[in-house]
Amino acid sequence: MIQEDMRVMAHEEIADHIFELKLQGQMVQQITEPGQFVHVRISGKTDAVAPLLRRPISICSADVKSRTLTLIYRSGGLRTGTELLTHTRTGDTVDVLGPLGHGFPVSEAPAPARALIIGGGVGVPPLYGLSQALAKRGIQVTHVLGFRSAKDVFYQTNFEELGKTFVMTEDGTYGRCGRVTDLLETVPFDIAYACGPTPMLRALEQTITDKPLFVSLEQRMACGIGACMACVTQTTDPNDAKGYRRVCCDGPVFKAREVEL
C-alpha cells in the first residue's frame, strides 16, 4: 500500500453520472487481485478539509505495463461528494491510497471451470478486472449485469469481448427486463462472483447454495486500512474467534455467508 499523487490519463462520462477515470502511477504494480480498491482524496491533494474523508472506489482494471488503473465511479448521489472528482482533467494529479483490501480469489476457479459473474449498478466495475483475470486463465465466463435503466448501462461491449453477457434493466428500457436473479437458473456455472447492492447479494446468497460464491461488499469507511473499526460486519458463525470482519482489509470480498449482509 502506498500513498501517491497519480496522474490522470483520461476521464470521461460513460453513462448517466458514471465516470471512467484512468490513473497512472507506481501503485499499479502492487495490485495483487481484481476486486481490490483505492482510497481517493476527492477534494484534491491539498490540505482541504471539505470533504474531509477519502472515498473508497474499487479498481475496475489495471495494466501493469502502462502503470495505469481504471476506476469507474458514480458522481453525485446524495451528498457523496464524488462530483468534485469529476472536475479533474487529464494531466491533473489525484491523491490516492492503495491498493487496499482483499479481492476476488481467481485461483479458486480451476480451469476449465465455468464462472458466473453477477453485477449490479456501480458494483459492476471490479467484475471487469475479475473477468479479464479469469478469461486469461482459460475459464469460461458468463456475465449477468443489472442496471436500473438504459441510461445507466456501461461496459457492455467490454464484457462481451470476454464472454457471454446478459444485460438487464429493472424498467425494461434496455436488454432484458427484470433482476439479475431472474436469469440464474438458465446459466450453467461452477463458481460465481458478485458485486452490487446488498439486497442483490442477499438474494444471491439465498439462491446459490450448492456452488462457491464470492461477494464484494460496500460499507462506509474512514481509514480504509483496518484501524478505525467503522466498516465492520458480523460473522454468521457465532463461534468465530473474532466475531467480526473489517470490510476494508479482511474484505471487501468474502465467501458467501461468511458475514451478515
Place this chain on the structure above:
Amino acid sequence: MIEVHLPGLDLKNPVMPASGCFAFGAEYGALYDLNELGAVTIKAATLQPRFGNSTPRVAETPSGMLNAIGLQNPGADQIIKNELPRLEKQKVPVLANIAGSEVDDYIATAKKISRHPAVNALELNISCPNVKHGGIQFGTVPEVAAELTYKVKAVSEKPVYVKLSPNVTDIVAMAKAVEAAGADGLSMINTLLGMRIDLHTQKPVLANLTGGLSGPAIKPVAIRMIYEVSQKVTIPIIGMGGIQNADDVIEFFLAGASAVAVGTANFVDPFVCPKIIKELPEKLNTMGVTDINELIGRSWKK
C-alpha cells in the same frame, strides 16, 4: 527542541495518535516505524470484549466526521495477551485508554492494564458519547468524575490521565475536580455529541443515531477549552481535536497543551503523524523557538 516530559511519559516529540484512531498500532506500524512517534495511545480497553454499535458507524460532516463505533475492543485480557506484547517490543511509550460501564469495570481494567510493562500511563475514558452505559455518564458531573478518578488512581500502578468530554457547561469545574482527585494529567477534548440526518431516508445516518464529532471542525472548541483549563490546573494537558499539521500543534501549545494527539487526520493521511513530527522543528526554527516547552500557555501568560 521538541522533547517533552509528562508524568510517566518521556516523549522525544509531543505527537501521538489519539485513542480509537490507531487501534493497537498494528495497521499503522505496517506503514512506518512506530518509534518515530512521541507515544502511542491505544484504543479503549474494557473489561469484557465489546462488538460495538451497528453500522453505519461513521458519517462525514463539514470539515469533520461523526463516529459511533461503540468502544469495540477484544477486552482487557486479549489486549494484554495479543496487543501489548507487540508494543512492548517497541521503544515508543504507550498511553493505554480504559473505559467501562460501571465503576468496578474501570477499577478491574485499570489494575490489569496498568500492571503491564508495555504501558507507561493510563488514559481514563470518561467521555465516550457512544455507549449506553458508562463512558460519558462519568464525565459530565464533577463529583462523579472525581470519585472514579480517585478509585482508579488508588489501584493504578502508572500515572493516570483523565480524558475530558467537551459536552459540559463548565469544563474548568470538571478539570479541577479530577485534578483534586489525583489525576496526573488531562486529555482534552473527546468528541462533541452530534447527529446527521439523511434527506433521502429522512432518518439519522448513524445506526446509533448520535455520534461523536471530530476533525478540524472541533479545533476551535478544543483550543478554547484548553485555554481555559490550563490556567486553572497545574497538571499537564494532552491536547487534541482536529490537529492536522505542525501549525495546529503549535496553536495547541500556545493554548496551554504540553503534548498533542492526532485523531481523525490519520484517516485522511495515514502518514500524518510522522509528517507533523518532521515539520515541527522546521516550523519552530522559523519562529525562532528553541524549545517547544516555551510555547505552553503563551497565549495567556503575561
